[in-house]
Amino acid sequence: MLALGVVLLWVGVVVALPLAALAALSVADGPLGFVRAVTAPGSLAALGTTLLLSVAVALVNAVLGTVIAWVLVRDSFPGKRFADALIDIPFALPTIVASIVLLALYGPESPAGIHLNNTRAGVLVALAFVTLPFVVRSVQPVLAELELDAEEAAASLGASNWTTLRLIVWPAIRPAVISGTGLAFARAIGEFGSVALIGGNLPGVTQVTSQYIAQRIEVGDPTGAAAVSVTLLVIAFSVLATLRLLARGQRRAVA
Amino acid sequence: MITVTGATKRFGDFLALDDVSLEIPAGSLTALLGPSGSGKSTLLRAMAGLENLDGGSVVIDGVDVTHVPPRRRGIGFVFQHYAAFKHMTVRDNVAFGLTIRKRPRAAIRARVDELLELVGLAGLAERYPDELSGGQRQRMALARALAVEPSVLLLDEPFGALDATVRAELRAWLRRLHDEVHVTTVLVTHDQAEALEVADRVAVIHQGRVQQVDEPLAVYDRPANAFVMGFMGSVARVGDSLVRPHRIALRRPGGAAGVTTPPHGDGVVTVPATVERVARLGSETLVELVDEAGQRFVARLPRDEAEALGLARGDSVEASAPRDPATADFIDYSI
């Protein structure tokens, strides 16, 4: 069909070919060159910073995101709709705007005297901002669907709140929390725009892998940039693939 | 007139139509009757061009349309779930075929009004399909199909999605419509009562093959094989003969008969049996019987007849029925 051909051409030119070229470029200096580029001190430092901060942020948002989802579903108070709308803002804002926005409150001109620019804490805040919606929006619908009778039955049988949470609520929302956290992590490791200004791009301290890659391009080392890029992609894909396998496994366990 | 010759259609490994040949007389209302999976819908859709045949041909009014797409076959099609254009009003739905043929606006308006009058939806032209009941939606679908004056009208289980009362009303209404409009009509149904009530001719389809084609009552009285017999109505096995339950007469052995005199002599089969259960259904009574060989069968008696006999569980009776040599020896595969 003509239509299929056009579609394949479009997706091919826009997505598939660039990624294929990337992969090819990454091994332009041979497999040894690839390894050398990825294990260069700057690269390793950036990867270390990235992974450390991304895991931290994923966990923070896993907990706080679940708490927020709980409050939005089970609690009621004036302004709840406004709070719910706030969750969508990180999704809707351009990443560079997120950076500016956070700098306004936590940067050099902070009215509260909190100066997080050029610190890892600043990068953490930026990553927390952009990944906030993932866990919340993943858990919210599951929590909303959860029928209260199971919890009421547990209470009538003498279970404390903590027990009910542990044995009834948590197993039900666990898949959503895991998937949301995984998506948050995958987003965090590739994040660029929001950390660009607040992080300060200090190698070994606040430079994340995406910034390292950009630097490699600037100094005229596209092959190195490609190698580290491929590494980042592999990590992201592995996380997402694991998530999908986990989801399928859990579905089978329930069935 | 539609002539289907040697139609064959496969879906993967499944043979939906197996060398089917059928003639639909012009101006008739023919029912394609059969159970689910028999191939009747596939046959109808092949006539419409909504399915492509793997072999065979379809000729409509003398023109071979086997390789002609639906839009050029001059057919009208009505779907079980209405296929209403949800984003258009009733008027625009009915007018669709005329609108795309670029007919003048005034002519379209007049024809739509005429059709809405015909199908009884006169005041509802500006409504949307989701504001109509199921029966109304189906009548709109019919009006829409008739708008372009098709030479053939094809209906795919048109009343299947409606509840029983509406179904009964629309059945009768369809027959009246056909008597007025006289378009060659083919109706797919799995309901033999519907076919008996509405159609001029019935084609019974089973496992992708035409089992029998005849007038409805002929198919009922003189079925061609056990499947047709069992599909057109319930059957009972008395002795070694297959008969219709309402033709079984009961009498107490040596004693008084019911209101009617039971048949006797050659061409009649009689077995002694014991009453297992009596179910009073209002105008009819079902009597479940078991004969000496342990074979179970059910007799249907008119209420008065059953009451005159005063049957109860455990009673011994003589069951007899006329034995039609044409059908009595069918091997009944039904459960």
Add this chain to the structure above:
Amino acid sequence: MRLSLPARLGVRTVALAYLAVLVALPVGMVLQRALAPGLATFWASVTTPAAIAAFNLTLTLLAIVVPLNVILGTVTALVLVRGGSFRGKALLQAFLDLPFAVSPVVIGVALIALWGAGGWFGGLADAGVRVIFATPGMALATAFVTLPFVVREVEPVLREVGDEQEQAAATLGATGWQTFWRITLPSIRWGLTYGTLLTVARGLGEYGAVLLVSSNLPGVSQTLTLLVHARYHDVANTYGAYTAATVLMGLSLATLVATALLNRTRRHP
């Protein structure tokens, strides 16, 4: 689970405090800083030649990418839903989801790998057709990140509507085109609009990929997002960065509001 009042208030406070500190207060801060000196000053800051050029470039990129996505996204959805099975369908589906998982910087590097001087299509640069460090490259970057939205919004709608209406139209005499215009398109209009809005929002917000493939010259090859960065980072025009960011925020939030309104109409048509 019924939480005691202190527990419930405690949880609520934690949640709302987090939201305030992370989202509400920072956004409020930017708005305050941008608008405090007065509307005239604000206006002057967002209508400098560089700002207007940035605005125009952003709109140009959208003008290229949005129609492409609307048309090709709809065709892709049609192929996926009505096209039956074909070899490579699963692969196509996977590629459609990729843009969500790839870091913007990686996208930039991939584009340079393909279209840049040493890349597979690098020959074009020698022939005088500039892709990288020119608008076509930036359009390709924007196209990459916005690829999934229209397809993923139209696909489920097409699936749900089913093709019976289209069959009915065929029996009534409609050609393929007539069926598409009068029956298929109206049936997917909500999904299509929603997908288009998402495309616009994502497109105007793209930063990382566009940064790498742009020559980043003020007034020439800076989008609004690049302008925000340049004002803060390159020329320390912090106020200018706030005002430009506010414009972008306004555009994004307008799109967000539009999608919210759309969702409400979808549920109560």
